[in-house]
Amino acid sequence: MSLFDDPSHNDRPATVLVRGFVLHQGWLDRPAQEAMVADLRAVIAAAPLFSPVTPWGKPMSVRMTSAGKYGWVSDRRGYRYAANHPAGTPWPPIPESVLSVWRDVVGAVRLPECCLVNFYGEGARMGLHQDRDEADFGQPVLSISLGDRARFRMGGTERGGPTESVWLQSGDVMVMGGPARLAYHGIDRIDFGTSDLLPRGGRINLTLRVVD
Numbered sequence: 634m635s636l637f638d639d640p641s642h643n644d645r646p647a648t649v650l651v652r653g654f655v656l657h658q659g660w661l662d663r664p665a666q667e668a669m670v671a672d673l674r675a676v677i678a679a680a681p682l683f684s685p686v687t688p689w690g691k692p693m694s695v696r697m698t699s700a701g702k703y704g705w706v707s708d709r710r711g712y713r714y715a716a717n718h719p720a721g722t723p724w725p726p727i728p729e730s731v732l733s734v735w736r737d738v739v740g741a742v743r744l745p746e747c748c749l750v751n752f753y754g755e756g757a758r759m760g761l762h763q764d765r766d767e768a769d770f771g772q773p774v775l776s777i778s779l780g781d782r783a784r785f786r787m788g789g790t791e792r793g794g795p796t797e798s799v800w801l802q803s804g805d806v807m808v809m810g811g812p813a814r815l816a817y818h819g820i821d822r823i824d825f826g827t828s829d830l831l832p833r834g835g836r837i838n839l840t841l842r843v844v845d
């Protein structure tokens with residue numbers, strides 16, 4: 634069993650480096666996670682989760698919404714950053730509890746313009762992909778995991794190369810910068826019911842990005 638296979642790592646806060654990804658395990662304590670979930674309930678009330686379809690018409694298993702200047706949307710017209718929710722309303726502001734993680738971890742020169750909220754119910758996953766819809770790949774991306782633990786897979790910058798995986802747990806914060814910014818990554822599966830943070834189970838991942 635390697636360090637990265639140990640799902641009890643939240644007992645031992647640590648920063649680990651995997652393939653250029655900086656993973657801060659247990660960055661948020663339980664009260665901070667609960668406060669963030671409360672803020673996200675308000676975001677989801679203003680901008681309800683929706684089920685995106687790929688440009689090829691295949692439904693994604695992850696449900697999504699966003700906060701900030703831009704939200705990430707995918708439909709038969711393609712995937713892109715958009716200034717409005719599919720319902721036509723502007724996205725709510727990024728909660729202060731979320732922005733403060735960015736400031737503390739990234740030490741912000743620029744603040745994020747998009748907070749993508751991904752919700753993983755039982756069986757949801759996300760295939761290997763690159764994030765390259767942003768203007769400046771020199772800006773880092775930050776991810777916050779809440780709820781059930783998930784198997785995160787990461788590769789290099791070429792499709793089809795070797796990959797490794799690591800468990801992401803509730804309260805973990807990961808930063809992708811430098812060469813890792815363009816690495817292939819995805820979520821193999823979540824371990825449904827492994828956290829009691831969300832009363833009905835599942836996982837929320839927040840991804841903070843500078844877009845322009």
Ligand code: MD3
Pocket residue numbers: 749751759763764774775776807809813814815816818819820838840
């Ligand atoms: C590596 N989300 O929304 S977060 C995504 O858990 C996405 O929901 C996953 O991949 C999730 O695009 C993984 C970790 C992550 C986020 C953005 C990245 C890893 C990244 C951008 C570049 C490289």
Ligand code: FE
Pocket residue numbers: 762763764818
């Ligand atoms: Fe991604």
